[in-house]
Each structure stands twice: as C-alpha cells, then as structure tokens.
Amino acid sequence: MNRLEHYKTINPSAAKELQQELRQQIKLEPLPEPPKYIAGADISFSRGSDLMHAAIIVLELPDLTPVARSLASDETSFPYIPGLLAFREMPVLLKAWNQLKLKSDVLILDGHGVAHPRRMGIATHFGIEVDHPTIGCAKNILTGTHGDLGIDKGDKAYLIDDDEKIGIALRSRTNVNPIYVSPGYRCSFKDTYNIVMGALTKYKLPKTSRLAHQWANKLRRGEAQEGYVEF
DNA sequence: GCGACAG
DNA sequence: ATCTTGTCGC
Numbered sequence: 001m002n003r004l005e006h007y008k009t010i011n012p013s014a015a016k017e018l019q020q021e022l023r024q025q026i027k028l029e030p031l032p033e034p035p036k037y038i039a040g041a042d043i044s045f046s047r048g049s050d051l052m053h054a055a056i057i058v059l060e061l062p063d064l065t066p067v068a069r070s071l072a073s074d075e076t077s078f079p080y081i082p083g084l085l086a087f088r089e090m091p092v093l094l095k096a097w098n099q100l101k102l103k104s105d106v107l108i109l110d111g112h113g114v115a116h117p118r119r120m121g122i123a124t125h126f127g128i129e130v131d132h133p134t135i136g137c138a139k140n141i142l143t144g145t146h147g148d149l150g151i152d153k154g155d156k157a158y159l160i161d162d163d164e165k166i167g168i169a170l171r172s173r174t175n176v177n178p179i180y181v182s183p184g185y186r187c188s189f190k191d192t193y194n195i196v197m198g199a200l201t202k203y204k205l206p207k208t209s210r211l212a213h214q215w216a217n218k219l220r221r222g223e224a225q226e227g228y229v230e231f
Numbered sequence: 232g233c234g235a236c237a238g
Numbered sequence: 239a240t241c242t243t244g245t246c247g248c
Contacts (some may be wrong), residue, residue, distance in 0.1 A: 082238085
C-alpha cells in the first residue's frame with residue numbers, strides 16, 4: 001500500500017502518531033532565491049458530500065499574473081477533525097499537484113503550517129510529502145496566542161504556543177481581522193511574511209487563496225473541468 | 232469534567 | 239468548509 005492509500009485508511013490515533021514521526025523532518029530555512037512563481041491551493045465540497053474538489057493556481061511575481069491552474073476531484077474517506085485536516089484533504093491536493101506542470105517556487109495552502117499542536121499542519125505535511133517549499137495561511141487559530149497588533153495592513157504579532165514562535169497574526173488589510181500565516185516546509189518566518197505580503201491586493205486574503213477558492217468552487221459547480229491549463 | 236478546536 | 243440576504247460600518 002502506498003502512502004496515499006495509507007492516508008485513506010488510517011485511523012485518527014495512528015494519524016497522530018504519524019504526525020509525531022514526520023515532525024522530525026520539518027525544515028524551516030530561507031528560500032534559495034527570491035520566488036518568481038507562487039501558487040495557491042484550496043478545497044471545495046458540498047455539505048454532506050465526500051467528493052472533494054481541489055484547485056492550485058500559479059501566479060507570476062511581482063504582478064501576480066495568473067499563469068496556470070490545476071483542477072482535480074477525488075473522494076475522501078477521512079472526517080474533519082481539528083488537527084488532522086491533512087488526512088482529509090491531502091489526497092485530492094496531491095492529485096492536483098501531480099498534474100501541475102509549472103511547479104511554483106512556493107505553495108500557499110489554506111490552513112496552518114507549523115502553527116499546529118504537533119507542528120504538522122497541512123502545509124507542513126504537504127511540503128514534506130512533495131519536498132517543496134510551502135506556507136500555511138489560515139483564517140482562524142488552531143493553537144497558540146498572540147498579543148495586540150496594529151490596525152494597519154502589514155502589522156503583525158507572533159503566534160506563540162508553549163513559549164515557541166509558531167506563526168504570525170497578520171493584518172492583511174487595514175481595519176480587518178488578521179489572518180494567521182506560518183511556515184510550512186523549507187521556508188523561513190521572514191519569507192513567509194514577505195511572500196504573503198507580496199500576494200495581498202485589496203482584499204483580506206492573498207490573491208493565491210482567493211483565486212484557488214474561486215476555481216475550486218467552479219469545479220464543484222461544474223463550471224470548470226478537471227485538468228491542467230496554462231493561461 | 233469543561234471548553235477549544237485549521238477546513 | 240457549506241447553507242444564504244440583507245445590512246451595518248469604514
């Protein structure tokens with residue numbers, strides 16, 4: 001049984017053990033060079049359905065111009081359990097990733113990176129799985145606390161858990177609640193902040209997340225087809 | 232035991 | 239995440 005199939009049959013208890021093992025492989029280092037391409041990944045599904053729809057969209061820097069997309073659908077067999085999101089969404093994400101021809105320099109996923117009870121959020125887990133730089137971008141905190149941060153776009157406060165820096169509460173838009181970003185794999189905190197800042201436009205979420213969300217929804221509603229396309 | 236809890 | 243319309247505030 002390969003690793004992907006393992007994720008579909010694993011139980012919550014074993015999933016936690018696997019996270020503790022994979023934790024040893026976490027590497028948070030600066031990107032080798034300034035990124036030219038960044039990508040965003042997101043999932044969409046209908047209430048009560050196990051059919052998951054994934055979208056990965058690639059943008060070119062510094063203008064954030066869309067250059068490619070990969071859409072894929074797949075059945076999930078793992079329920080949503082806080083802390084074990086990767087086991088539910090990884091299979092369909094890997095399917096979309098594998099058919100992606102133009103791999104970006106870094107991938108931003110919806111959810112956390114190391115800002116996780118065992119430092120193994122979906123962005124970290126996915127990064128280790130495909131050995132590619134990743135960043136986690138979440139709308140809510142899973143674990144950790146942070147102090148006050150200014151109200152202006154770009155203001156930040158570190159997310160702390162058990163006296164450890166695990167992420168950044170980031171004001172992505174003036175006067176709007178912060179988003180929570182954290183390194184996933186092979187990416188530093190500084191790169192995480194700079195890359196997400198560079199992906200922000202006039203909205204709360206980075207353009208990568210917004211477009212991936214839109215395309216995943218189009219796929220779910222039958223307004224787009226599975227497959228890889230370059231613009 | 233109680234409350235918290237990515238998507 | 240998804241189900242859903244209008245509405246309050248910067």
